[in-house]
Amino acid sequence: MEKHDGGDTGEVRFDDPWYDALASGWGELDGTGAPAPAVPAARAQHEPRAGGAADVYLEVQRSAAFQEVRSRYRRFVIPAVAVFFPWYVGYVVTATTAPGFMARPVAGAVNVALLAGLGQFLTTFLLAWAYARHARLRRDRAALDLRWDTQELTRHVRGGER
Amino acid sequence: MTGNHQTLALLLFSAFVAVTLAITTWVSRNRHGSEEEFYAGGRLFSPMENGFAISGDYMSAASFLGVTGLISLYGYDGLLYVVGFFVAWLVVLFLVAELVRNCGRFTLADVVAARMSERPVRIAAGTSSVTVSVLYLVAQMVGAGSLVALLLGGTSDAARNWTVIGVGALMVIYVSLGGMRATTWIQIVKAVLLLGGAVALTVLVLVRFHGNVNELLRSAADRSGHGMAFLAPGLKYGGDWTARFDFISLGLALVLGTAGLPHILARFYTVPTARAARRSVVWSIGLIGGFYLMTIVLGFGAAAIVGPETVRASNAAGNTAVPLLALDLGGGADSTGGTVLFAVVAAIAFATILAVVAGITLASSASVAHDLYTSLRRRHAKPRSEVAVARAAAVGVGVVAIALGLLARDLNVAFLVGLAFAVAASANLPVLLYSLFWRSFTTRGAVWAVYGGLVPALVLVVLSPVVSGSPESLFPGVDFQYFPLQNPGLVSIPLGFLAGWLGTVTSAEEPDEAKHAETEVRALTGAGAV
Numbered sequence: 001m002e003k004h005d006g007g008d009t010g011e012v013r014f015d016d017p018w019y020d021a022l023a024s025g026w027g028e029l030d031g032t033g034a035p036a037p038a039v040p041a042a043r044a045q046h047e048p049r050a051g052g053a054a055d056v057y058l059e060v061q062r063s064a065a066f067q068e069v070r071s072r073y074r075r076f077v078i079p080a081v082a083v084f085f086p087w088y089v090g091y092v093v094t095a096t097t098a099p100g101f102m103a104r105p106v107a108g109a110v111n112v113a114l115l116a117g118l119g120q121f122l123t124t125f126l127l128a129w130a131y132a133r134h135a136r137l138r139r140d141r142a143a144l145d146l147r148w149d150t151q152e153l154t155r156h157v158r159g160g161e162r
Numbered sequence: 163m164t165g166n167h168q169t170l171a172l173l174l175f176s177a178f179v180a181v182t183l184a185i186t187t188w189v190s191r192n193r194h195g196s197e198e199e200f201y202a203g204g205r206l207f208s209p210m211e212n213g214f215a216i217s218g219d220y221m222s223a224a225s226f227l228g229v230t231g232l233i234s235l236y237g238y239d240g241l242l243y244v245v246g247f248f249v250a251w252l253v254v255l256f257l258v259a260e261l262v263r264n265c266g267r268f269t270l271a272d273v274v275a276a277r278m279s280e281r282p283v284r285i286a287a288g289t290s291s292v293t294v295s296v297l298y299l300v301a302q303m304v305g306a307g308s309l310v311a312l313l314l315g316g317t318s319d320a321a322r323n324w325t326v327i328g329v330g331a332l333m334v335i336y337v338s339l340g341g342m343r344a345t346t347w348i349q350i351v352k353a354v355l356l357l358g359g360a361v362a363l364t365v366l367v368l369v370r371f372h373g374n375v376n377e378l379l380r381s382a383a384d385r386s387g388h389g390m391a392f393l394a395p396g397l398k399y400g401g402d403w404t405a406r407f408d409f410i411s412l413g414l415a416l417v418l419g420t421a422g423l424p425h426i427l428a429r430f431y432t433v434p435t436a437r438a439a440r441r442s443v444v445w446s447i448g449l450i451g452g453f454y455l456m457t458i459v460l461g462f463g464a465a466a467i468v469g470p471e472t473v474r475a476s477n478a479a480g481n482t483a484v485p486l487l488a489l490d491l492g493g494g495a496d497s498t499g500g501t502v503l504f505a506v507v508a509a510i511a512f513a514t515i516l517a518v519v520a521g522i523t524l525a526s527s528a529s530v531a532h533d534l535y536t537s538l539r540r541r542h543a544k545p546r547s548e549v550a551v552a553r554a555a556a557v558g559v560g561v562v563a564i565a566l567g568l569l570a571r572d573l574n575v576a577f578l579v580g581l582a583f584a585v586a587a588s589a590n591l592p593v594l595l596y597s598l599f600w601r602s603f604t605t606r607g608a609v610w611a612v613y614g615g616l617v618p619a620l621v622l623v624v625l626s627p628v629v630s631g632s633p634e635s636l637f638p639g640v641d642f643q644y645f646p647l648q649n650p651g652l653v654s655i656p657l658g659f660l661a662g663w664l665g666t667v668t669s670a671e672e673p674d675e676a677k678h679a680e681t682e683v684r685a686l687t688g689a690g691a692v
Binding site for chain 1: 238241242245246251252253255256260379380383390393394396399400406413417437440441443444447448451454458675676679680682684686687688689690691
């Protein structure tokens with residue numbers, strides 16, 4: 001697990017080669033700054049206990065910083081799935097059960113069915129863009145901080161055991 | 163089909179084979195033989211490269227030839243396929259890509275096994291991954307066979323069989339010599355070729371109609387003989403309720419299956435981080451969406467320009483609509499333009515099949531070596547020997563796929579692809595989502611989720627009209643058809659989820675709080691990811 005990060009992970013905070021520094025800068029402007037400080041606090045408390053790697057993950061999972069990242073993820077993904085999945089299933093069911101409605105002409109040769117099909121493409125593009133933007137602005141920085149903090153904690157625990 | 167087409171197409175195709183073999187040798191020149199390198203290409207591809215490779219893996223001959231053919235014959239009902247294939251990427255982007263990249267190493271089973279008792283879970287997930295891959299492989303092999311039959315102008319059995327064998331041999335060479343790095347570059351080259359070809363044909367179609375899409379749709383509807391009904395759903399799936407439920411079943415399988423396809427999941431491990439995995443999916447959504455929009459234009463274009471009766475005369479399933487369209491757009495059968503364009507399209511279709519089979523072979527050899535072999539042989543295999551097993555597994559998978567491809571060559575390609583998606587959605591998706599998101603999921607739940615989706619999906623197919631009981635089935639002489647639908651998804655996907663839930667609530671095992679915490683933290687932050 002630690003194959004690559006066995007060294008001083010703490011120093012290489014942004015060694016992600018594909019991290020878009022320019023784009024990620026936007027995230028700091030909208031007042032959703034990374035709520036990372038909760039985790040270093042957890043580290044300070046538990047370093048002496050040296051409870052094992054499993055405890056580290058439990059500890060991080062309970063930390064406010066992680067809960068925040070998780071709830072941001074869920075607050076986007078759950079509504080988004082609740083929108084696109086029923087919209088797709090509704091589209092398929094309507095196409096198979098109500099072809100008459102789908103055949104209703106709208107403009108020229110374009111009918112409801114064609115508009116609905118293009119609508120599926122449009123919502124997919126839009127939701128993908130919105131998800132990527134949300135993740136970049138609201139999760140990436142906080143998740144990266146948590147990642148290094150967690151790895152730091154695991155490394156300390158492992159070191160203590162040996 | 164004159165000799166000119168064939169010669170030129172074969173030349174172009176040989177050029178593609180030469181280029182890909184060169185890539186394979188060049189890539190394998192300084193390999194170290196590590197698992198990281200063989201399964202994941204060293205994990206150093208950029209999101210854009212991986213985005214192209216993902217779309218190369220996903221845009222199979224079934225979509226390029228099959229779906230355009232369906233649109234040209236059945237109008238709107240063909241378009242329904244495309245929507246399902248495309249919307250599926252939201253499931254991948256939201257629920258799977260980043261989390262799988264963070265939690266796993268090489269295969270689907272890695273993600274599940276991290277939380278569970280490793281051996282039974284690996285065997286289950288490995289078995290279902292190999293099953294899905296082989297079904298998908300057979301579909302592509304059958305597609306390659308029919309494409310050659312078309313190119314050589316006849317239904318020469320020998321040519322068909324040798325194509326299947328040749329495709330199988332090439333994919334084994336790519337995979338066992340070049341591993342993931344060669345496979346990825348082949349996908350990228352192929353994606354660029356396929357997108358280039360699609361853009362060129364789409365522009366030619368639109369130019370023919372002076373950029374007037376309304377005119378294109380109208381001519382397609384007039385030429386189809388169905389009038390405006392051609393532009394509305396119902397021509398293929400509008401019959402009785404069985405046909406309608408069959409389509410709903412297929413729609414579910416398409417949208418949920420993509421996230422369970424082993425060769426798609428394997429692609430997320432070729433980038434360094436979850437963020438890069440997300441960005442590669444965004445790239446591929448852009449590329450795949452653009453490609454599918456173009457296939458819609460090409461399908462309606464083939465209906466308007468070539469005409470459904472000509473398409474049907476050439477291949478009853480419509481698989482030859484795009485090559486025929488290219489012939490017409492280039493200036494007709496006797497012109498140089500037509501010959502060149504036809505040959506180019508045929509060569510691109512070949513390249514598509516080759517690249518897709520290479521990707522699937524790699525994923526299934528990873529499942530065999532990394533999941534099945536390591537679990538079934540309990541002695542400690544050294545990393546080096548696991549790669550050796552994977553190379554051997556690629557040969558084995560190739561042989562099985564060639565044999566099945568020869569046996570199943572009269573099966574419908576689109577049906578086989580739909581079946582692979584249904585099995586992936588029933589057996590792989592429930593276990594993946596449960597292990598990522600359900601706190602109290604247990605080992606028994608995981609094993610039940612896999613087999614509870616896999617077994618019903620396969621049994622329902624055996625009992626379906628595809629295998630027996632109708633003139634078009636595999637064994638028309640006998641009748642053991644007890645399940646009316648061709649696609650099992652509508653029943654087997656809920657069964658997979660149900661079995662996972664049932665296995666979990668009935669198991670005596672206490673869910674491991676710490677392991678769940680580890681999975682959740684790793685999935686969302688990337689801590690400890692390789």
